Amino acid sequence: MKKILVLTMMFLMLVNVNNANAQSQIEIVVDGEGVSFTDAVPFIDENNRTLVPLRTVGEAMGLTVNWDPKEGAVFTKKYTWENSPMHDDLDEDGINDAYLGLEKVIFKIGENKALYEESWYDKGNSPNENFPVSGGIGEIQMDTTAVIKDSRTYAPVRYLAEIFRYDVGWESNTVMLNYMYPLDKLGIQIEQVACWKDYQGWFLIVDDGSDISSIDILSVSVNKDLSEYSMLTEDEKKEVEGAGLDFGSYRTGFTVHKSIETGKYYNYKVKILVTMKDGTNKFGFADIYLYFDGQGGFI
Numbered sequence: 001m002k003k004i005l006v007l008t009m010m011f012l013m014l015v016n017v018n019n020a021n022a023q024s025q026i027e028i029v030v031d032g033e034g035v036s037f038t039d040a041v042p043f044i045d046e047n048n049r050t051l052v053p054l055r056t057v058g059e060a061m062g063l064t065v066n067w068d069p070k071e072g073a074v075f076t077k078k079y080t081w082e083n084s085p086m087h088d089d090l091d092e093d094g095i096n097d098a099y100l101g102l103e104k105v106i107f108k109i110g111e112n113k114a115l116y117e118e119s120w121y122d123k124g125n126s127p128n129e130n131f132p133v134s135g136g137i138g139e140i141q142m143d144t145t146a147v148i149k150d151s152r153t154y155a156p157v158r159y160l161a162e163i164f165r166y167d168v169g170w171e172s173n174t175v176m177l178n179y180m181y182p183l184d185k186l187g188i189q190i191e192q193v194a195c196w197k198d199y200q201g202w203f204l205i206v207d208d209g210s211d212i213s214s215i216d217i218l219s220v221s222v223n224k225d226l227s228e229y230s231m232l233t234e235d236e237k238k239e240v241e242g243a244g245l246d247f248g249s250y251r252t253g254f255t256v257h258k259s260i261e262t263g264k265y266y267n268y269k270v271k272i273l274v275t276m277k278d279g280t281n282k283f284g285f286a287d288i289y290l291y292f293d294g295q296g297g298f299i
């Protein structure tokens with residue numbers, strides 16, 4: 001079931017990052033906009049982790065932030081069918097009928113784990129039918145605890161950011177958070193074109209008239225481990241087309257150099273940097289599940 005895989009994905013994304021210079025003021029930039037901190041500013045705790053005032057960053061990410069005396073700091077994001085980052089085909093008729101409609105993350109003070117909840121909704125024929133059809137909860141293990149300081153909740157920004165699909169990067173003393181769009185929201189279609197036991201290949205297809213100028217792969221991980229990859233060469237594109245496949249006006253493609261075993265499942269996470277024709281950048285991600293039946297070939 002895809003919804004269970006979604007939850008699993010959340011925990012796989014959590015990796016460590018080195019801290020910036022402890023002496024410097026930490027700056028946070030969300031989608032290119034600097035976050036203004038007033039009285040509450042980021043600081044580095046005794047575990048050498050950068051803790052940020054969660055409310056300020058959460059609001060900059062467009063999240064609804066509430067303090068619940070019993071639960072802790074609660075961050076929620078609601079989606080509609082149109083703007084949801086994930087859709088699913090629960091009755092397996094080939095047409096998506098459900099969407100991720102609500103995500104909630106709760107940081108409890110003094111605990112080194114946060115709680116994650118998600119709810120999926122039926123597309124429905126009327127608003128009255130938009131009841132949750134499935135959901136799930138999980139825990140996010142953190143490497144330090146959420147704390148209260150001057151009545152503010154502080155925790156590492158990575159956990160909040162990655163749950164809500166932001167890429168987290170450091171540039172000297174600045175934390176860069178960039179929203180990673182699902183590829184379809186960027187107008188990019190991803191099609192697997194080759195599946196061999198030593199390598200797997202995909203096309204990234206962009207419609208004619210798109211505002212996209214170029215696509216670069218930032219990283220590929222397979223079952224959590226970073227994997228070698230290469231962009232498709234002109235020769236490889238010709239070879240695939242020579243196999244009788246025509247994907248129209250594709251822009252580029254990539255090959256992942258991963259040895260896979262027959263009868264096993266693999267989860268590929270691909271981070272993509274898109275440059276638009278106006279020179280701006282957007283981040284994207286593809287989350288691909290693959291079962292290898294041992295029959296290598298072009299798809």
Ligand SMILES: [Ca+2]
Pocket residue numbers: 089090091092093094095096097
């Ligand atoms: Ca369906």
